[in-house]
Structures are given as structure tokens and as C-alpha cells.
Amino acid sequence: MKRFHVHVVVPKLDESVRFYSSMFGAEPSVLKDDYAKWMLEDPRMNFAISARGGETGVNHLGFQVDSDEELVALRAQVVAGSVTVEDQPGAQCCYASSNKYWTQDPAGVPWETYHTLGNIPVFGADSRQAAMSESSGACCAPATSIPAVIEKKVCCG
Structure with a gap:
């Protein structure tokens, strides 16, 4: 089953955590110094x-899926519509390890579809992502054929 994903960049994390905790009636399931x-x-x-x-x-939108099989099925559905995707297997970012792909809508909004494999202790452990982060500000988007993803400095889910 898919879960809708929204990632928002905020100026002050503590203020936003208070706001969204009140809005959702729940505390974050993950809370770090720079991420919730x-x-x-x-x-x-x-x-x-x-x-x-x-x-x-809003940094990007997406879908989190429960299995790699569902990820493959959604990717096939998107590709069947002649939409370009950029695969990112084994991505290490946002305190998680995930298999994912990225695409963008006609207006340039980045979409991330991914299956989380497990948690990791740091925001981004992938050396390729660290290099991209230094050069472009992006932490999780592939350095790729989907330039708007990098231009918008997309992070991850």
C-alpha cells in the first residue's frame, strides 16, 4: 500500500516541529537536529x-511503498507513460537506506518513489550524495538527467 510523502524545507526546525506536532496531534516518529x-x-x-x-x-512530493515489488510496479507504470525516471538503488539519506527512483512533473515538481530498507545513523552516508551535497546543495537526488531535481536542491524522505 502506498503512503503519500511530502518533504518541506523549514527555516527553524524547532518551531516547525511544534507546529506540525500540534497540527497532526502526534510527535515525530524521527527527530534529529536537522530533520523530523x-x-x-x-x-x-x-x-x-x-x-x-x-x-x-515544499521540497518534493512522492510515494513510499511497502516492498521492492511495489516499487518496480509503480516504476513500470510511470515508464509506460513515457515519463523519464532516474533510479537510485541503495540510497543512503535522510537517516534511512532506500531503493528509489526520481521523476518530475511537467511543471518541474520533483517526485520521489521509494521503499525504505532500514534506518541509518546519519543524514547521508552515500559518498556520491555527499559530493553532490557539496556541489549543489542536494542530498538525495541523483546527479542526473533530471536537472530540475538538483536545481531545486531536493533532499529525501
Whole structure:
């Protein structure tokens, strides 16, 4: 089953954690110095915020899926519509290890679809992502054929 994903860049994490905790009636399931995530059931959503620089506002949208099989099926559905995707297997970012792919809508909004494999202790452990972060501000988007993802300094879910 899919879970809708929204990632928002915020100027002050502590203020935003208070606001969204009140809004959702729940504390974050993940809370770090620069990142917070709520795994909500009603509505079924993975809502993440980060304060790691970048343009304030909605960073990207996406779907979190429960299995690699579902990830493969959604990818096939998108590719069947002649949409370009950029695969990112084994991504290490946002305190998680995930298999994912990225695409963007016609207006340039980045979309991330991913299956989380497990937690990791740091925001980004992938050396390729660390290099991208230094050069572009992006932490989790592939350095790729989807330039708007990098231009928007997309992070991860």
C-alpha cells in the first residue's frame, strides 16, 4: 500500500516541529537536529521537514511503498507513460537506506518513489550524495538527467 510523502524545507526546525506536532496531534516518529518525520495513518502520509539549507517550502512530493515489488510496479507504470525516471538503488539519506527512483512533473515538481530498507545513523552516508551535497546543495537526488531535481536542491524522505 502506498503512503503519500511530502518533504518541506523549514527555516527553524524547532518551531516547525511544534507546529506540525500540534497540527497532526502526534510527535515525530524521527527527530534529529536537522530533520523530523511523522508517519501518519490518518491520512496515510510520510511528512518530513528539514533545516539543512535550501529554499524554504515544499521540497518534493512522492510515494513510499511497502516492498521492492511495489516499487518496480509503480516504476513500470510511470515508464509506460513515457515519463523519464532516474533510479537510485541503495540510497543512503535522510537517516534511512532506500531503493528509489526520481521523476518530475511537467511543471518541474520533483517526485520521489521509494521503499525504505532500514534506518541509518546519519543524514547521508552515500559518498556520491555527499559530493553532490557539496556541489549543489542536494542530498538525495541523483546527479542526473533530471536537472530540475538538483536545481531545486531536493533532499529525501
